[in-house]
Amino acid sequence: MKKLVIASLSLGVLGLVGAPFASAADLETKGTTGQVEFTEGKITIEDGESTFGGGLPSNLDFGKHAIQNEADEEWSATTDGTTVTTGSLNVSDKRGSSAGWTIKAKQNAQFSINSVELEAAALTIKTGDATNVGGVLPTVGAINVDKELPINADVDFFGAKVNTGAGDSHLALNEFRLAVPATSEKRMGVYKTSITWTLSDTPVN
Numbered sequence: 001m002k003k004l005v006i007a008s009l010s011l012g013v014l015g016l017v018g019a020p021f022a023s024a025a026d027l028e029t030k031g032t033t034g035q036v037e038f039t040e041g042k043i044t045i046e047d048g049e050s051t052f053g054g055g056l057p058s059n060l061d062f063g064k065h066a067i068q069n070e071a072d073e074e075w076s077a078t079t080d081g082t083t084v085t086t087g088s089l090n091v092s093d094k095r096g097s098s099a100g101w102t103i104k105a106k107q108n109a110q111f112s113i114n115s116v117e118l119e120a121a122a123l124t125i126k127t128g129d130a131t132n133v134g135g136v137l138p139t140v141g142a143i144n145v146d147k148e149l150p151i152n153a154d155v156d157f158f159g160a161k162v163n164t165g166a167g168d169s170h171l172a173l174n175e176f177r178l179a180v181p182a183t184s185e186k187r188m189g190v191y192k193t194s195i196t197w198t199l200s201d202t203p204v205n
Contacts, residue, residue: 041094043101043201056197057087062178067186077176087173089158091165091199098135098166100203105157107149111178111191118191119184124148126175130158134167140204143171149195157197159204 060077077085093101105125111118130143138160149155158171180186 040096043091043093043095043199055088055090056173057085057176060085060176060178067188069182069186072179072182074177074179077178084175086175089171089173089197091158091160091169093135093160093166093169095201096166098163099201100160100162101165102159102200102202102204103141103157104154104198104200105147105149106154106196106198107151108194108196110151111193113187113189113191116185116187118180118186120181121184121191122148122179123193123195124177124179125173126177128172128174130169130171132165132167132169135169136164136166138165138169138204141171146177154198156204162203 057077061079062075062077063081065073065075079085089103091101091103107123109117111121111123125142125147127142127145127147130138130141132138138158140161141156141158143158147155147157158169159165160169
């Protein structure tokens with residue numbers, strides 16, 4: 001940088017002692033414009049590998065346990081009997097409007113076997129941080145909490161207000177826990193339930 005400055009100064013001095021230069025006239029000028037257009041994309045729940053990876057687990061296995069009625073019990077879902085099942089709720093909003101969105105979660109029914117419910121069993125999801133790439137971080141919903149899912153009722157789980165949530169948003173699902181009271185009647189066999197995640201293009205309240 002110093003060499004460039006010195007050369008410029010020397011050239012200026014030489015110009016003073018030489019013959020005056022004639023100004024070059026601009027014969028013509030032309031302009032060039034630039035533009036880029038983005039078209040509306042989609043808003044989706046990414047259930048596989050995405051920007052943040054993980055996605056929603058397809059199955060929650062709380063293991064095998066001997067029937068007993070002496071103590072309350074609580075188990076974490078695992079992938080192999082030891083490794084805790086984790087996941088991530090990934091929302092990809094490429095609409096280009098920052099119009100907001102809402103994700104609701106619903107446990108569709110109580111754990112049951114042959115239509116007999118596992119009375120008072122409670123499914124809880126332990127969440128972590130929310131992050132965002134490509135927009136403003138959404139801050140509404142079950143972030144860094146233990147969220148118990150009600151039976152057959154939608155609950156706002158993760159959401160973006162207007163002007164937030166564009167790009168890729170992520171909510172960590174760090175653990176899934178099932179609590180069963182000692183007083184619950186337990187029958188031999190596999191009890192099952194399901195969770196439905198619903199994404200809408202309505203901004204969260």
